[in-house]
Amino acid sequence: MNSFDSFDGWVENASPAENFLYQHLRYHRSKESEDAIINRFFKLFIEALNYPDPEVWQVVNRLANAAESDRQFKYTLNRCCYTLINYWYSQPRCHAAIPRLIELFEDLPTDDPGLAASRRIRELVARFTQTDQYEALSRLRQVFGEPDADNAYNAQHHQPVGTLLRHYPFLYDHSLLTKDSDHEQKRSIQNLKQQAEQRLGINLARYNSYRLGHSRKPIENPTRLSDQQLNQALDHYTGKSYEAKSYKEFASWFSTYSRSVKTFREFKEELVNDYLLLPIAAEIPKYRNNQFSRALREWARATLTDFDEQRLNSFTLVELIRQLLIFLLLQNRRRPIFVIFRRLLEDMGYTLTTGLLLRIVLLCSAARPALERCFSVMFNLHETRQRGDVPWLVESLEHTNIALVTNFGGFGFCH
Incomplete structure (x- = not known):
């Protein structure tokens, strides 16, 4: 098994509802194209509307409204991201899907979805973009994004320093992981x-x-x-x-x-x-x-x-x-x-x-x-x-x- 395929088993310390969600994503990641699964992720978390599976929608809604959701939801969402990222990494043809998934968080909807459940999920997703977990994901996007064409004499001086992360593997452990990263994520980054x-x-x-x-x-x-x-x-x-x-x-x-x-x-x-x-x-x-x-x-x-x-x-x-x-x-x-x-x-x-x-x-x-x-x-x-x-x-x-x-x-x- 590729070390990046981290969530093929039951996720330790996760609640039954969280594991149900991870299993749902694991099932569809192997059945659908990258475009289809990214669209599924978008409907479930970013748009938070019109998700085709009512049972999964109810589980996410329950997690978003749980007493500990303000603290816990960011970890659940992060694991959902890695459930897809780890699988795509194991297949080189799917690598381009990794930055595309992470890019979904860059343009969050601002309209009123009309549903209290959708508003709550969108609120938690917006908070997620202010966390250490999202910062690490954003850096991972730089590692998997298209490499720039700069060299020693034609450097793109206007580009952010962060776009160079892929070139410095000695930074990966402390730039791509957070304090709560589990053992499998650490193995993946290693x-x-x-x-x-x-x-x-x-x-x-x-x-x-x-x-x-x-x-x-x-x-x-x-x-x-x-x-x-x-x-x-x-x-x-x-x-x-x-x-x-x-x-x-x-x-x-x-x-x-x-x-x-x-x-x-x-x-x-x-x-x-x-x-x-x-x-x-x-x-x-x-x-x-x-x-x-x-x-x-x-x-x-x-x-x-x-x-x-x-x-x-x-x-x-x-x-x-x-x-x-x-x-x-x-x-x-x-x-x-x-x-x-x-x-x-x-x-x-x-x-x-x-x-x-x-x-x-x-x-x-x-x-x-x-x-x-x-x-x-x-x-x-x-x-x-x-x-x-x-x-x-x-x-x-x-x-x-x-x-x-x-x-x-x-x-x-x-x-």
Whole structure:
């Protein structure tokens, strides 16, 4: 069974009425064309009139007027969407139906339907478009919509940042899922993420092989960076860097070395000075003791101080790295302002800044979701901005994409 076909069984924790509705959609999705089922969805939820099955209409009406409907209906409607989306994803010829279904919510009727039941359903559907669930669906539409024709030199700067989501699989978990997403939806997005990472990894590996002369067949640059920028990024993230070690080798060396550190306080000092700052200072000497390096040292000394006299363990390592990523990327989780990250990009450049983040997650791969979450916060807050207004964000997403795929994808990049 395809992992995107999530609702072939009884939906856990759903009421009998909800499961009756999901079963109804499951039955018709396999019997009718995509156009027919989209029209059926439109009549049941968007127009909320003239639905051909009275029993189903009564069930939706009952759910819409239940005591908990203000809180619960958005989850039911979201599952109805995924009941169709998951099935269509399993059949490539049906992929175009996914954004078409989601587009139904963009033009809700404003006339009076004349029925109290219809007014109530329309009210709840309108509220749904203000929820996290709908935001995630809207982003999913960008992943399945028609790809744009932009490239490094002909970028559509007027297009919203959100239209680029398909290109950054490391954002999928935190941009396409919500806190209430069930296990099957998480598996679905993970499947989508893995496929996107694989496509990107293969395309980058082929491009790398061609540019190094190992392949004669010309391969187009698969990123939004110029050829020169991409070549520099690939050399930096996959080649030898500090002390003639690759990023992976340096992370492995420091991980082995840190086991001999006696206390967590000592580990924090050596993490900042030897692992994070020295490779930067080798390229830009002022980072041995500039404003950023001093702020980073002060931050580390003030973080998780209750554990300073203990030995380093997996919990303190993951929590330290998680908080470090928030400090570098968001500065404040509740009120992200990106000041430190923007300054690093301007002063150090994209490869060294991204390399700093790469060293962090290579040392503690369990903290990679924290990196992805931070970038998703950044992306989600800017998704309605025009690409040309936030070039720093687009370029940093490109570099992070390359750094993660080349170091975690297992595609065997050659040098």
